[in-house]
Amino acid sequence: MKIQQISLFVENKPGHIATPARLLAEQGFGIRALYLADTQQYGIVRLIVAESQKAAALLESHGFVVKVTEVLAVEVADRPGGLADILDALDGSGINIEYMYAFPYLREGKAILIFRFNDSDAAIAYLQKAGINLLASEELLK
Amino acid sequence: MIANSILETGVADCHPASAPDYAPLDELRALQISRLHAVVLRAWKNVKLFRDRLDQRGISPRDIASLEDIRKLPFTVKSDLRDTYPFGLFASPMKDVVRLHVSSGTTGKPIVVSYTQEDINVWTSVMVRCFAGCGLHRGDILQNAYGYGLFTGGLGAHYGAEGLGATVVPTSGGNADRQIMLLKDFGVTAICCTPTYFLHLIDRAAELGVDFKSLPLRTGVFGAEPWTESMRAHIQRASSVEAFDIYGLSEIIGPGVGCECRRHDGLHIFEDHFYPEIIDPETGEPQPDGVEGELVLTTLSKQAMPMIRYRTRDITMILPGRCECGRTLRRIGRIGRRSDDMLIIRGVNVFPSQVESALLQIEGTLPNYQIHLTREQGLDQMEVQVEVTPNMFNDKIGALQGLHQKIQSALDHVLGIRVRVALVEAHSLERSQGKAKRVIDRRAE
Numbered sequence A: 001m002k003i004q005q006i007s008l009f010v011e012n013k014p015g016h017i018a019t020p021a022r023l024l025a026e027q028g029f030g031i032r033a034l035y036l037a038d039t040q041q042y043g044i045v046r047l048i049v050a051e052s053q054k055a056a057a058l059l060e061s062h063g064f065v066v067k068v069t070e071v072l073a074v075e076v077a078d079r080p081g082g083l084a085d086i087l088d089a090l091d092g093s094g095i096n097i098e099y100m101y102a103f104p105y106l107r108e109g110k111a112i113l114i115f116r117f118n119d120s121d122a123a124i125a126y127l128q129k130a131g132i133n134l135l136a137s138e139e140l141l142k
Numbered sequence B: 001m002i003a004n005s006i007l008e009t010g011v012a013d014c015h016p017a018s019a020p021d022y023a024p025l026d027e028l029r030a031l032q033i034s035r036l037h038a039v040v041l042r043a044w045k046n047v048k049l050f051r052d053r054l055d056q057r058g059i060s061p062r063d064i065a066s067l068e069d070i071r072k073l074p075f076t077v078k079s080d081l082r083d084t085y086p087f088g089l090f091a092s093p094m095k096d097v098v099r100l101h102v103s104s105g106t107t108g109k110p111i112v113v114s115y116t117q118e119d120i121n122v123w124t125s126v127m128v129r130c131f132a133g134c135g136l137h138r139g140d141i142l143q144n145a146y147g148y149g150l151f152t153g154g155l156g157a158h159y160g161a162e163g164l165g166a167t168v169v170p171t172s173g174g175n176a177d178r179q180i181m182l183l184k185d186f187g188v189t190a191i192c193c194t195p196t197y198f199l200h201l202i203d204r205a206a207e208l209g210v211d212f213k214s215l216p217l218r219t220g221v222f223g224a225e226p227w228t229e230s231m232r233a234h235i236q237r238a239s240s241v242e243a244f245d246i247y248g249l250s251e252i253i254g255p256g257v258g259c260e261c262r263r264h265d266g267l268h269i270f271e272d273h274f275y276p277e278i279i280d281p282e283t284g285e286p287q288p289d290g291v292e293g294e295l296v297l298t299t300l301s302k303q304a305m306p307m308i309r310y311r312t313r314d315i316t317m318i319l320p321g322r323c324e325c326g327r328t329l330r331r332i333g334r335i336g337r338r339s340d341d342m343l344i345i346r347g348v349n350v351f352p353s354q355v356e357s358a359l360l361q362i363e364g365t366l367p368n369y370q371i372h373l374t375r376e377q378g379l380d381q382m383e384v385q386v387e388v389t390p391n392m393f394n395d396k397i398g399a400l401q402g403l404h405q406k407i408q409s410a411l412d413h414v415l416g417i418r419v420r421v422a423l424v425e426a427h428s429l430e431r432s433q434g435k436a437k438r439v440i441d442r443r444a445e
Helices: A018-026 A052-061 A082-090 A120-129 A137-141 B002-009 B016-022 B025-046 B048-057 B067-072 B078-083 B118-131 B152-164 B176-185 B195-208 B228-236 B352-365 B397-413
Strands: A002-011 A031-038 A042-051 A066-077 A098-108 A110-117 B097-102 B110-115 B139-146 B167-169 B190-193 B217-224 B241-248 B255-262 B267-269 B274-279 B293-299 B308-318 B343-345 B348-350 B369-378 B377-387 B420-424 B440-441
Touching: A002 A052, A002 A110, A002 A137, A002 B369, A002 B420, A018 A042, A018 A052, A042 A137, A052 A066, A066 A082, A082 A120, A098 B352, A110 A120, A137 B025, A137 B110, B016 B118, B016 B348, B025 B048, B025 B241, B025 B293, B067 B118, B067 B274, B067 B369, B067 B420, B078 B110, B097 B118, B097 B152, B110 B118, B118 B152, B139 B176, B139 B377, B152 B190, B152 B241, B152 B255, B152 B348, B167 B377, B176 B195, B176 B255, B190 B195, B190 B308, B195 B228, B195 B377, B241 B267, B343 B369, B343 B377, B348 B352, B352 B397
Parallel strands: B139 B167, B139 B190, B190 B217, B217 B241, B369 B440, B377 B420
Antiparallel strands: A002 A042, A002 A066, A031 A042, A066 A110, A098 A110, B097 B110, B241 B255, B255 B267, B274 B293, B293 B308, B343 B348, B369 B377
């Protein structure tokens, strides 16, 4: 149920996202999702790619500081209240969302949200109990 | 004799305290040797580190019979002050110490210097001689924009200016707009500050529509950082100030070790109190007059904290010959660089090793870093760029901001000045032949 996500440290300067993106493209890694969390000075690029360990090793070999973290991909109906349903499922669980972003991709009228929770295992249990569909890596990356 | 010198030169820059400036050379040398003997004896009796070092070399204070014999004595270095922190080099009991000042050390701990009442009196007298040599006297209104507090600059200049009989405006550093208002409203005639701060005041005054050239301000006594002839030319073009270079360091006494006279041909060292030598910084061998080397100073009259052959790390030379002003005091050339890696930022001493010790506290390992120095609107700016290593990196933005904040406060704490911190990508900092370049100084550009 857990998805591997690659995070990169980048300075907030023109061209600083292009280099890792080009590197991955040249080696045939398709970027499934990309999200940038930034401050005025620097940022974190979060990527979801197939074969994340290989992609991380490639980036590291080119001098990037990389971290592989586990996130959850949640399928949600693309309608008002879709996100609220998920949050309701976690209400009272004490589970904290460290960050989240929406997948810029729609499939069969559904959206995909990526979450990083402080406790992934507990989050999986709560979400599944509420009947919320979590995507496995194969489904997400196919 | 004194009167003659003044008549000959026609320069009315004399105060009763300035008499020793013109002492006949034989009298000056006799005074120096008797004071040298006394201070060596005092340090030997009261400072264990010094006594142990003499013992190791089989030297006793009796072996110091002439000024040349000073070469037999071991050097004192800045790390000796750190190693004996806080009071290990004091030669007076605390009940006789009336003042402590603190300056930056080479790592986390600062260095402490102490003064008896007599030391304060000597300090005041040499500062009076500095100001008198710059042509200041009773009736001058002096704005003292050196920082007051632990730094020796503010209080040293303050006591000297009062001793001279001038009217002191103790503004301390900062708040340029208020400095400019007071310069104008009080009809201030003289100012003390770092030369870069004065440049900043000039620029700010222009923005405020205040013409520095129209102010009665005519004398500037600038020090606490190295500066250049081109800065002097700029200052004298942009204001009506005659700019003087003053030299000093906390370890010896603070400001007032030496100062230019109106000839502006080197800085006279008040060598009845501070005995200068120039050595080769590599070998420690004495250098003849006119040859560049490291300035070594011995405090001839200091009581609370005698410094014997203190290596200043400042590179200069003793200028040969006598100054046309008539002073018998020898002169050193303007100090342009140092034999170690100390940086002077807004008048504050900073060592790259301090930055390292602060960064080491953060993660326990030393990330690659670089210090960038620039000058913005006449003020020194220091930015520390730190490469983010895998063990520092966290994919939560809040954690990175926390890291940024931690580095910022560790540096503020260790350096005592505000610096900028930038987190940069790994391997992004310039290296020369694989060796990290630690300091990029673009202040002269």
